[in-house]
């Protein structure tokens with residue numbers, strides 16, 4: 001069983017933070033120790049067994065904090081189970097169909113061997 005899960009997020013207006021906190025709450029109900037932490041505050045991922053990274057979408061790119069996080073911790077992230085999510089589409093389409101990752105996120109997924117990504121509807 002995975003013990004400790006980090007849900008790191010990059011947000012400007014708070015909706016990605018709320019999604020990350022909800023994910024962490026759900027994981028805690030599944031008997032994991034999960035915590036949602038702003039990506040810019042994370043100094044090391046070594047103490048976590050698995051990591052989820054999420055970012056709000058701005059002008060077709062992941063939030064800067066999420067991008068920097070995966071660059072800074074790339075090696076350690078690649079050694080752990082890793083999942084990505086984005087928050088952005090303002091229309092109902094995010095809940096009706098799977099919206100693929102934006103190109104920069106897709107590249108990071110290929111680089112780090114991430115197979116799963118979800119886009120959640122965001123809000124303004």
Ligand SMILES: Cc1cc2nc3c(=O)[nH]c(=O)nc-3n(C[C@H](O)[C@H](O)[C@H](O)COP(=O)(O)O)c2cc1C
Pocket residue numbers: 010011012013014015016017055056057058059060061087088089090121122123124
């Ligand atoms: C200036 C601006 C640019 C945005 N660009 C995109 C975009 O390219 N793609 C998208 O799906 N959503 C876009 N959005 C919507 C945001 O991603 C959405 O509001 C998201 O929930 C913001 O996340 P945050 O609240 O965590 O900062 C944009 C919003 C703003 C204000």
